[in-house]
Amino acid sequence: DTEVTQTPKHLVMGMTNKKSLKCEQHMGHRAMYWYKQKAKKPPELMFVYSYEKLSINESVPSRFSPECPNSSLLNLHLHALQPEDSALYLCASSSQGKTYEQYFGPGTRLTVT
Amino acid sequence: SQQGEEDPQALSIQEGENATMNCSYKTSINNLQWYRQNSGRGLVHLILIRSNEREKHSGRLRVTLDTSKKSSSLLITASRAADTASYFCATASPYNNNDMRFGAGTRLTVKP
Numbered sequence: 397d398t399e400v401t402q403t404p405k406h407l408v409m410g411m412t413n414k415k416s417l418k419c420e421q422h423m424g425h426r427a428m429y430w431y432k433q434k435a436k437k438p439p440e441l442m443f444v445y446s447y448e449k450l451s452i453n454e455s456v457p458s459r460f461s462p463e464c465p466n467s468s469l470l471n472l473h474l475h476a477l478q479p480e481d482s483a484l485y486l487c488a489s490s491s492q493g494k495t496y497e498q499y500f501g502p503g504t505r506l507t508v509t
Numbered sequence: 510s511q512q513g514e515e516d517p518q519a520l521s522i523q524e525g526e527n528a529t530m531n532c533s534y535k536t537s538i539n540n541l542q543w544y545r546q547n548s549g550r551g552l553v554h555l556i557l558i559r560s561n562e563r564e565k566h567s568g569r570l571r572v573t574l575d576t577s578k579k580s581s582s583l584l585i586t587a588s589r590a591a592d593t594a595s596y597f598c599a600t601a602s603p604y605n606n607n608d609m610r611f612g613a614g615t616r617l618t619v620k621p
Binding site for chain 2: 400427429436437438439440441444446451452484486488490496497498499500501502503505
């Protein structure tokens with residue numbers, strides 16, 4: 397199984413809402429990632445978890461809160477977002493061995509109203 | 510933050526033609542990867558080339574890497590309409606292979 401799943405596919409939320417994005421993989425990968433992608437732009441790295449520990453935090457605002465409950469799951473908790481946070485949020489995973497290719501999920505299209 | 514630039518930003522060719530995309534980066538790297546993204550979807554890994562390699566092939570794909578010029582190129586031969594997508598290069602830090610940064614991307618359109 398080389399699939400990374402993300403839920404929900406689409407999310408519309410108000411600026412006062414609290415919501416969570418979920419990501420799951422069953423490839424035994426020990427690194428998981430969150431990226432943010434605006435239209436016609438490349439993905440921007442937000443967070444990296446390695447062996448369930450946060451290893452990279454790209455100075456992301458605290459209204460985004462990542463969580464890695466176990467090696468297969470990755471969450472992104474959202475609170476008090478701004479309209480400019482509307483984007484495609486991509487989750488990815490990779491092994492920690494000799495190859496570092498990342499496997500991406502289909503993304504969650506987030507709209508903040 | 511974005512690692513480098515890609516050119517062209519957009520490329521339109523006829524089916525059967527070859528497509529060449531270029532990528533430049535700014536810092537030292539461990540490896541360079543190319544990904545494809547169909548409109549609004551997740552990225553798909555195409556090929557990885559390590560910093561000590563100069564050329565790599567995979568099917569209709571050919572990637573070159575010139576570390577002295579900090580540049581790479583992706584050649585897609587005998588293009589098909591299904592190759593229509595955005596193509597991104599991504600570089601991994603030599604200090605942390607998990608720290609991967611994407612170039613601006615090339616939007617390829619292959620006309621049938």
